[in-house]
Amino acid sequence: MKRILITGGAGFLGSHLCDRFVKEGYHVMAMDNLITGDLRNIEHLFKLPNFEFYQHDVSKFIHVPGELHYILHFASPASPIDYLKIPIQTLKVGSLGIHNCLGLARVKNARVLIASTSEVYGDPQVHPQTEDYWGHVNPVGPRGVYDEAKRFQEAMTMAYHTYHGLETRIVRIFNTYGPRMRLNDGRVLPAFIGQALRGEDLTIFGDGSQTRSFCYVDDLVEGIYRLLLSDYPNPVNIGNPSEITIKEFAEEIIKLTGTDQKVVYKDLPKDDPKQRQPDITKAKEILGWEPKVDRAEGLKKTYEYFKNLPQERWFEEAKHREF
Secondary structure (H helix, E strand, C coil): CCEEEEECCCCHHHHHHHHHHHHCCCEEEEEECCCCCCHHHCHHHCCCCCEEEEECCCCCCCCCCCCCCEEEECCCCCCHHHHHHCHHHHHHHHHHHHHHHHHHHHHHCCEEEEEEEHHHHECCCCCCECCCCCCECCCCCCCHHHHHHHHHHHHHHHHHHHHHCCCEEEEEECCEECCCCCCCCCCHHHHHHHHHHCCCCEEEECCCCCEEECEEHHHHHHHHHHHHCCCCCCCEEECCCCEEEHHHHHHHHHHHHCCCCCEEEECCCCCCCCCCCECCHHHHHHHCCCCCCCHHHHHHHHHHHHHCCCHHHHHHCCCCCCC
C-alpha cells in the first residue's frame, strides 16, 4: 500500500485530497496544526485503518516513521482574512514548511507535490495567465506575505529538483470552491453565501468589474491527482477558465439562494487582482485534464452543503478567529 503525507490535511482542499487518496487505496497521513484547519472536515476518516492524523506545525521538524512514497504540501493559510492576520506564520509555512517537506522527501526518496497558487501572478498584466508568465507582484504590499511565500516555495522546490534530483510537481491553483470552505473566510464565494444565509447584504469590494474563474473542488482534486502521477516537474495551472465578474457572480448567488439582499460596495483592497483566468493548455495536453462541473451545478452543491449545516455555524464561521 502506497503511503502519502498530506500537510494541511484538515483544511478545505487538504481534506478533499485525503478523501480521494483513501478512496484510491493509499495509506493517508494527514498533518495539520489546526490554525485554519478543522477536524470536522476529516472526522469521518478517523475510523479507517488506512488513515492517520498528526496535529503538528510543518514549520517545525517533521518526522514520519516507515516508508513514505508521496508528500502533498497543502499547509498554508489561503484566505485574505487569515494571511493578513497571521503574516509571519504564512511566510514560515511557505519557507520553513516547504524546506522541511523537501528534506523529508529526500530522506524517504518520496515524490513531492506543492500547492502553489494563481497569486504568484499577482495583479496580472497578461490575460489569461500562462505558466510562463512571471507575474506582477508587490512584495511589500499586504498580500505580499502570501504571494511571496508561494513564489519562494516554487523556487525552493525547483532547486531541490535540479540540485538533488528530487521528484517534484507544482500545481498553481486558481479560485476553487465547494463543501467544507469556511463561511466568510475572506474569499468571495463563501462570503456571499454566508451573507445570503444570514440575511445580510452582499458586499462587493471595488465596482465589481474585477473577474474570477471558479473551479469546483472535485475537478481540482482530479487535476492534482493526475499531476502527482505524471512525469512533469514544471508548474501547471489547474482551474476553470470560465471567467465572470464579481458583480455578475453576486447576482448568480442572489438568484441561487432565492434571497432579495441588496449589493453594497466598499473600497477595493490594495493590490487586489483585477483579472483571474487560467490558461489550461498545459493541463489539457500533459494531463488530459479539464474541468467537468459547470458553475451552476457546482454552486448548487456548495449551497446545499452550507444550507444544511447547523444554523449556529452560519454565525460561528462569520466570526474572525483570534491568533
